[in-house]
Amino acid sequence: MAIQQTLSMIKPDAxxxxxxxxxxxxxxxxxxxxxxxxxxxLSTHDAKEFYIIHKDRDFYSKLxxxxxxxxxxxxxxxxxxxxxxxxDLMGSTNPTEAKEGTIRKLYAEDTTRNSVxxxxxxxxxxxxxxxxxx
Ligand code: CDP
Ligand code: MG
Numbered sequence: 001m002a003i004q005q006t007l008s009m010i011k012p013d014a015x016x017x018x019x020x021x022x023x024x025x026x027x028x029x030x031x032x033x034x035x036x037x038x039x040x041x042l043s044t045h046d047a048k049e050f051y052i053i054h055k056d057r058d059f060y061s062k063l064x065x066x067x068x069x070x071x072x073x074x075x076x077x078x079x080x081x082x083x084x085x086x087x088d089l090m091g092s093t094n095p096t097e098a099k100e101g102t103i104r105k106l107y108a109e110d111t112t113r114n115s116v117x118x119x120x121x122x123x124x125x126x127x128x129x130x131x132x133x134x
Contacts, residue, residue, distance in 0.1 A: 012070035
């Protein structure tokens with residue numbers, strides 16, 4: 001498998017519960033390398049832009065309120081097959097459906113406050129990496 005880069009966020013619920021280190025430990029244990037990292041608080045404008053693909057969904061405004069409720073840690077991760085490796089490590093969007101050992105099974109509070117973001121395709125990884133690290 002080829003080396004890929006993916007964009008990860010540790011979301012406000014996890015930052016607020018002091019889980020940054022625990023999540024990065026899982027990332028590194030799964031052979032993903034942190035290449036860039038920053039901590040920021042998203043503006044409403046930025047959160048809306050980042051999640052523009054979901055603008056017509058009923059959860060959009062709830063998602064924007066949540067994502068702007070506190071700081072996030074943004075990580076550029078690199079590794080073999082990084083996009084799918086990290087998606088697998090995250091687990092399902094709804095933590096009640098997430099597999100044992102995944103970040104969301106371990107830490108997510110609910111389908112909105114689900115602790116982490118990860119790019120879902122090579123195309124979106126490029127867009128999302130540019131969004132934060134251009
Ligand atoms: O993050 P992921 O790619 O697994 O899920 P998504 O379908 O792309 O949704 C983006 C984010 O919107 C989720 O991670 C949740 O924080 C939120 N969401 C929500 O609040 N309620 C839903 N029914 C689905 C997603
Ligand atoms: Mg998604």
